[in-house]
Amino acid sequence: MAFLFNSDAARGAVFREAFACELPDLEFYHCSEAIDPEKIRYLLTWNVPDDVSRFCNLELLFSIGAGVDQFNPETIPGHVKLVRMVEDGIIRMMQEYVVLGVLTLHREMLAYQGQQRRGVWQALPTSQATDRRIGFLGLGMLAQAAIDRLKPFQFPIAAWSRSEKTVEGVTCFHGDAQLGNFLRGTNILVCLLPLTEQTSGILNARLFSLLPAGARLLHVGRGPQLDQGALIEALDSGHLAAAMLDVTDPEPLPDGHLLWSHPKVIITPHIASVTQPHTAAQSVIENIRRHRAGRNPIGLVDRTLGY
Ligand SMILES: NC(=O)C1=CN([C@@H]2O[C@H](COP(=O)(O)OP(=O)(O)OC[C@H]3O[C@@H](n4cnc5c(N)ncnc54)[C@H](OP(=O)(O)O)[C@@H]3O)[C@@H](O)[C@H]2O)C=CC1
Numbered sequence: 001m002a003f004l005f006n007s008d009a010a011r012g013a014v015f016r017e018a019f020a021c022e023l024p025d026l027e028f029y030h031c032s033e034a035i036d037p038e039k040i041r042y043l044l045t046w047n048v049p050d051d052v053s054r055f056c057n058l059e060l061l062f063s064i065g066a067g068v069d070q071f072n073p074e075t076i077p078g079h080v081k082l083v084r085m086v087e088d089g090i091i092r093m094m095q096e097y098v099v100l101g102v103l104t105l106h107r108e109m110l111a112y113q114g115q116q117r118r119g120v121w122q123a124l125p126t127s128q129a130t131d132r133r134i135g136f137l138g139l140g141m142l143a144q145a146a147i148d149r150l151k152p153f154q155f156p157i158a159a160w161s162r163s164e165k166t167v168e169g170v171t172c173f174h175g176d177a178q179l180g181n182f183l184r185g186t187n188i189l190v191c192l193l194p195l196t197e198q199t200s201g202i203l204n205a206r207l208f209s210l211l212p213a214g215a216r217l218l219h220v221g222r223g224p225q226l227d228q229g230a231l232i233e234a235l236d237s238g239h240l241a242a243a244m245l246d247v248t249d250p251e252p253l254p255d256g257h258l259l260w261s262h263p264k265v266i267i268t269p270h271i272a273s274v275t276q277p278h279t280a281a282q283s284v285i286e287n288i289r290r291h292r293a294g295r296n297p298i299g300l301v302d303r304t305l306g307y
C-alpha cells in the first residue's frame with residue numbers, strides 16, 4: 001500500500017518526512033521514483049496523469065490545491081474519491097491577500113500610484129469602511145476565512161453562495177434569484193468561487209451592470225470566470241472604478257494584453273495563496289486516517305457539483 005506525491009520535489013521532501021513519522025506503515029513515493037502502480041492507494045497531484053487508470057487500486061485522489069477544476073472527472077474511475085486541499089497555510093495566505101486587495105481598492109491605491117507617476121500630491125475623496133459593502137461571490141472555506149480577517153475593519157459584509165447559509169455578521173444571499181439583490185448593494189466584489197459550468201463567465205457585462213457605479217472587483221477565483229473584455233469596457237466607461245486580478249485567462253496573461261497596462265487594473269500572477277507543505281502534509285495524513293476509519297475526507301469533492 002503506497003502514497004504517490006506527483007508534484008515538486010521540495011514539497012515532496014516535506015511530505016515524505018511527515019509521512020515517515022505519522023504513517024510509517026505506508027510506503028511513500030515521489031513521481032521521480034520507480035513505482036509499482038498496483039501499490040498506489042493515494043495520489044496527490046495537480047493534474048491527473050493521462051495514464052491514471054494504471055493505478056488500479058487508487059482510493060483517494062488529492063488535489064495539491066484548493067481548486068479541482070483542473071481534474072476531468074470523466075478520466076477518473078467513479079469509485080475514487082476526489083479531495084480538494086483544505087489546510088491552514090493556504091487559508092492564511094488567502095486571508096492576507098484578500099485583506100490586501102480590499103484595502104488597496106478601498107483606499108484608492110491605484111489612483112495614488114497613477115498620481116505618483118505624474119508627480120501629483122493630492123488627496124482624493126475617501127469613503128469610510130462602514131459605508132463600503134464588501135460582497136463575496138462564494139462563501140466557502142476561503143471566503144469565510146477572509147471574512148474573519150476583514151471584520152475588524154467594520155466593512156458591512158455580504159456573500160452569495162449556491163445553497164442557503166447563515167454566517168454571523170454576514171448578510172447572506174443564495175441562488176440565481178438573489179444574485180441581483182446581492183450585487184446591487186456591493187461596492188467591492190470579491191470572487192472566490194470554484195470554476196464550474198455554472199460559474200464560468202459569471203463575471204460578465206450583465207453582472208457588472210448590476211453593481212453600483214464606482215464598484216471595484218477583486219478576482220481570486222479562476223480566470224475563465226471573468227469576461228476580460230467586459231471588464232475593460234466597464235472600467236473604460238467609468239462604471240467600475242478599479243480591479244485587482246490574481247487570475248486571468250490564459251495564464252500567464254499574454255504580452256501586450258490590454259489588462260497589463262490598464263491604469264485601473266492591478267495584476268498579480270496567481271500568487272494569492274499557495275499550498276504550504278508542512279500544514280498540507282498534516283491535512284492529507286489526517287484525511288488518510290479518516291478514510292481508513294471509514295469516514296469521508298475533509299474537502300471531499302461532490303462530483304455532481306464539480307467542487
Ligand atoms: N488565486 C488563488 O491563489 C487561489 C484561488 N482559489 C480558488 O478559490 C476557490 C474557492 O475555494 P474554497 O473556498 O476552498 O471553495 P469551497 O468549495 O469551500 O467554497 C466554494 C463556494 O462557492 C459557492 N458556489 C459554488 N458554485 C456556486 C454557484 N453556482 N452559485 C453560487 N455559489 C456557488 C459554494 O456554495 P455552497 O456553500 O452553497 O456550496 C461555496 O460557498 C477555489 O475553487 C479556487 O478556484 C483557491 C486557492 C488559491
Ligand SMILES: O=C(O)C(=O)CO
Nearest residue numbers: 064065066067273274
Ligand atoms: O490552490 C489553488 O487552487 C490555487 O489556485 C493555488 O494556486
